[in-house]
Amino acid sequence: MPTTFKPAWYLKNRHFQTILPNIIHPSLPQVEKERVELNDGDFLDLLWGQTRSSQTLLILHGLEGSISSPYARRILNYCNQQGIAAVFMQFRGCSGEPNRLLRSYHSGETDDLRQVIEHLKVKGVTDIALLGYSLGGNITLKYMGEAETDQVVRCAIAVSVPFRLDVCATAMDIGFAKVYQKSLLNRLVAKMQFKKHLLKDGTRDFPDPGRMSNFWQFDDNFTAPIHGFDSAEHYYKSASSRQFLKGISKPALILHARDDPFMNPEVLPGEDELAEPVTLELSEHGGHVGFVSSDGIKPTTWLQTRIHHFLIEHQFI
Numbered sequence: 001m002p003t004t005f006k007p008a009w010y011l012k013n014r015h016f017q018t019i020l021p022n023i024i025h026p027s028l029p030q031v032e033k034e035r036v037e038l039n040d041g042d043f044l045d046l047l048w049g050q051t052r053s054s055q056t057l058l059i060l061h062g063l064e065g066s067i068s069s070p071y072a073r074r075i076l077n078y079c080n081q082q083g084i085a086a087v088f089m090q091f092r093g094c095s096g097e098p099n100r101l102l103r104s105y106h107s108g109e110t111d112d113l114r115q116v117i118e119h120l121k122v123k124g125v126t127d128i129a130l131l132g133y134s135l136g137g138n139i140t141l142k143y144m145g146e147a148e149t150d151q152v153v154r155c156a157i158a159v160s161v162p163f164r165l166d167v168c169a170t171a172m173d174i175g176f177a178k179v180y181q182k183s184l185l186n187r188l189v190a191k192m193q194f195k196k197h198l199l200k201d202g203t204r205d206f207p208d209p210g211r212m213s214n215f216w217q218f219d220d221n222f223t224a225p226i227h228g229f230d231s232a233e234h235y236y237k238s239a240s241s242r243q244f245l246k247g248i249s250k251p252a253l254i255l256h257a258r259d260d261p262f263m264n265p266e267v268l269p270g271e272d273e274l275a276e277p278v279t280l281e282l283s284e285h286g287g288h289v290g291f292v293s294s295d296g297i298k299p300t301t302w303l304q305t306r307i308h309h310f311l312i313e314h315q316f317i
Contacts, residue, residue: 005302007285008294014259017287029076045095046087053085055127060136064187066094071289078304102198107135108239110143129316130156137161138241145244155251155314160289163267165236169215171263248275253310257286
């Protein structure tokens, strides 16, 4: 589908598109924190926006994201300004406090999402739109296509999705993308270092987390065994959302840029892989969760208004 996104004339470079939105820090949105106790004894934290409604946008962040992520602040500030009910789901260990268990979250973790959906139903939410960024987008699409979705889930939006995790892990270890990889990997390693006492459970010998130099190594030695996968390859194959797109039965919008530096065009699904309700809106430029346009000279972010228009189109708000 043709996109309405037009990059700022001075920001067509994919790295500028990716980096600029992350160095402009929006103000912290007005939110209310709620802790959700999970079935296995762990927890995660939700952040509720200022508006409450039976129709609620449930937002999922990317790898090592949190309320500190500029894109998270932008969408929550936008929802507060527009009177859109929204709740931000912070994955295990991503709300500023370590989670209790060795396990955390990963690109294919939909069970925690299901528990949060059940929790929202108890809180009086009867209609949910899902919005996932990057890793959260992968989880969103996997959830929408792996089984029949809960009846309260009406539609979904996914931004800058790593459709094939193996391709993305390889792409992140090449050229300038290694800068992004190092930043994310450092945070993952720091969390494993903090949990060193939990790594010594006697069932497996884990290497020193600090020796991991790329995602393949980290996922093979930590993500996969901790979360029940045989290897990084098994994890990537099982968790990648591209294979689930054909099973999606409700409206879903995917916003993606061909120049996303976290991956390459090889990850993109073909038209024959998309279920009828799925729209892939593909732009030539935009970087990774960037999509910076301009109002004259001043840079503006396009994502919030595009997400809003989709919700209106599907009579969600």
